[in-house]
Amino acid sequence: MSARAGRTGLAGGLFTALVLVFLLVPLGIVALFSLHSSPSLTFPFEGFSTRWYSEVFGNEAFREALFNSLELALATAAFTFVFGTAAAYGVTRSGSRLAGAGVAIFLLPITLPLLFVGIALLIALRRVDIELSLLTILIGHTIIAFPFFFMIARVALERLDPMLEEAAADLGASPWTAFRKVTLPQVFPVLLGAAALAFMVSLDEFVVTFFVSGNETTLPLFIFSRLRTTLNPSINVVSTLLMTITLVLFVFAFVMGIRAERRRARRAASLLDAVQ
């Protein structure tokens, strides 16, 4: 590599490192102070303690919020898995021109500011006199998370070799059987990763939830209410908890994605070997 490229590489690397610091250090600080022995949120760091964890986990409202959030996230993941896969399948396998319109609808939530989605849903629900509850929150979450799952599912289904489904049909599989026995096993890991993504989106969702929740809390709502009242490391605890769950899920989704890529690359390489 030329010296010029070497210098660019170094400069770029340094810049990227700084950006990574900018991105990650604030999050690290939040996690750090969740273990602070004093209520202070700033340096000097006076010592480690789990007092805030005990306080938070002992809090009834927090436990309820945690439970609600996990429940909602799971439901969102399940919903998007079923309907998102169906949507992606319908759109990629039909060859119809209407498919384009479908894609536009499925990606719509991501193009609108969450604020509008939230208030639109609120007034629509009010109009038909539906009580705000966990169910309405779930509706909001599923709408928001849908495009994330759909995009991944769609790519996964498109990249699948169509000959496999044809071979299945040729051997006697109806479209549904072919999907169950051939398509789904191939894309399942990626879809699982996508569902994890939907889970994360639901867990972190605040904006829409703010408008369509009645008396229910979720973890982000809990943080929000604490933000307005007491600024102490208890907020850090909840935040760190949220970040940890998200991190674990993200690693899971990431690994699924990488493995699917590796498997595809290996298969393509072995095909080429065979031809050689």
Add this chain to the structure above:
Amino acid sequence: MSSSASAPIEPPSVDPMYPGAPPDLPPAEARSAAGPKNRRTLAIAAPAAGYLILFLVVPVVTLLAYSVLTAGFFTVSGPLTLDNYKQALESDLTWQLGRNSLIVGGLTAAISVLIAVPVAYWLRYHAGRWQLAVMFLVAVSMFASYLVRIYAWRTILGTNGVLNTALIDLGLIDHPSSLFIFNQAAIVIALVHISVPYVVLVMFAAFRPIEPRYLEAARDLGGGTVQRWRRVVLPLIAGPAISSFIFIFVLASADYVTPQFLGGPGDAMLGVNIAAEFTASGNWAMGAALSGIMLAAYALCFAVAAIGLRLAGLSKIRWTT
């Protein structure tokens, strides 16, 4: 039997001159099944579409409808009226908030893209074995909670925050400065923090198809770095860069949480007002009208960008021929 008819769309078989080449797939038309099956397959996607139409499209349309109805307390009623829009546009507050939203949105988008492009470039061409790890770190920060990040900057930039304490400890200042927080800069910082990972991933995807040898070839053909970028790289990444810009602009300008926690009294943005109308004030029609104005502004931005890109694309073609 005219041989001049355009080439029939026949699945190409392996070129006998190149026996090692993997055979091509038949074109999409050949693969898809006959007519009625198409519609039946598409019907599988119908429930999902129906759900989204019911819970997204219909509500948004309702929202827009509300903007032209008469205001009530947490409700609207007939007759149709443009009063809401009139009121909104005549109010000084609207314009001030709008200006704040515009500034914050524009700054956030611009800074995010400017930061993300070099990072994406480095990731694509110079990262080597670090690529996966750095990508992972960038993506992880993308999935950290929105609210948590705002909180993080609140604690860092605050008068008793980490930044102040650090600066005092380093002896750079003698007492905590309130400079860092409760202003537009703080809002922008937090929103940039939220936006950068997304733009990095988008720009990385944009750089991906540009093989290093294209850049090398361009260098060999002469022309300085700037020229090389303008002629080779820019046309290919302009599209994604602009669409990222718009996406972040929309995201940032519509935000209503950051102004509340990181902004000063004069820094409120339109989103805050709209949210208030729907939760506190109960003037849904006004909130809807403000939303309508924002959406119209966004639509305008999309249109301008689309036209701009097309014009730019056209004129580039003229130069190179």
Add this chain to the structure above:
Amino acid sequence: MSSATLSFRGIGHSYVEGEPVLREIDLEVADGEFVTLLGASGCGKTTLLRIAAGFLAPSEGAVFLHGEDVTAVPPHRRAVNLVFQRAALFPHLDVYDNLAFGLKLAKVPKGEIAGRVREALELVRLEGYAHRRSGELSGGQAQRVALARALINRPEVLLMDEPLSALDLRVRLEMEAELRRLHRETATTFVYVTHDQHEALALSDRIAVFDRGEIAQLGTPAEIYHQPASALTARFVGDANVLPGEDGLTVLRQEDVVLRASSDAGEVPAGALRGTVRDVGFRGAGYSYVVQCPQLPEPVKAEVPSDAGPPLGIGAAVTVSWDPALTRTLPGEDEA
């Protein structure tokens, strides 16, 4: 009505309005026959095969299986099986499960499945491969598993879409012998698509030569080779010379051309043409020459056995002659 296993009546198809890929195809395949659809890319042969398999509904016409109209029958209910260009084995299943796939769907009892899988593996000479994964197979092995997977269902017709084109030459030749054997041993009707004339000649009972969506000629390999009905067929199968004559075209096969160096002693036959060697290629069994004759619009191609003497060099002056009895005359003009 015929006793044909598979028949196409009036098949026409266009992917795009106004651009037909197939026109008025009528073809009957008899029971147990090996019929090859031969043609260059874009001629419609694969389209016809996919119509036979059920993946495509023809714009016009009908497909019959044992006299029954199956045009509207979806592929999973048609008693035909297709072998794809690239084996298309299910990667998440091993060889056994790939083979058993169709049987399980047909609700064949478990005990019987094991037996039939074993038989199928024996048929394609891959005993012991039952628990290999598809990624562990070579191209030839994968294609053999694909054949077994299709044949195990005892289809009425076995359709094959250029199954050997992705394999290298040596494997291809082995597989040709395998296919002939399979055809004999299973007595199944085979419909084979290829652009390779050598394969077509070596494997088929009958060949349908396709040209731009129509069947240019249908006949046995010998008929197609020795009695091409058109300039296209003559060129495509055997790469014969097509020379303009007074009453039509003269088809002259490469091995029937007599080349003699102008400097050679001996009689020059009447009507011989003068020419210059433009190219020489060594083919092992012989040399292929391309000779430019001023009287002819196209160069003449000739095959000369290598034991006929040392090769002529490029630029050599030669005389080109042939026995008129060995040529064939076609009416009309050259379409090229």
